[in-house]
Amino acid sequence: MWGVGARWRSASTIASEGRGAGGRGHHVFTQPVPEDLAALAAVAHAGRLTVHVDRVLPPAEAVDALRLSQTGRVRGKIVLDIG
Incomplete structure (x- = not known):
């Protein structure tokens, strides 16, 4: 296994x-x-x-995205837009 x-x-x-x-x-x-x-x-x-996207953030807010994901209050995916 x-x-x-x-x-x-x-x-x-x-x-x-x-x-x-x-x-x-x-x-x-x-x-x-x-x-x-x-x-x-x-x-x-x-x-x-379909995938529910909670919010899209720029790479400059990656630390905020990580913190947000750890709160347990996100209803969907957090996307970092590297555009």
Whole structure:
């Protein structure tokens, strides 16, 4: 399972009712499956995959973006626009 060359990815989740300081989260490890990635790519290509963006910030505000992400109060992704 954890052998040399294994391509495991880490993901964190937090229950919506547990958001904020002290919220309950889960940390899981997953191994990408090519067929699943292809299906996900097809959904994205068809325009049926949406990602909620909470805010877009310039690189000069990267420290603020990190601090904001650690509050647990962000409802979506924080994007750094390197334009």
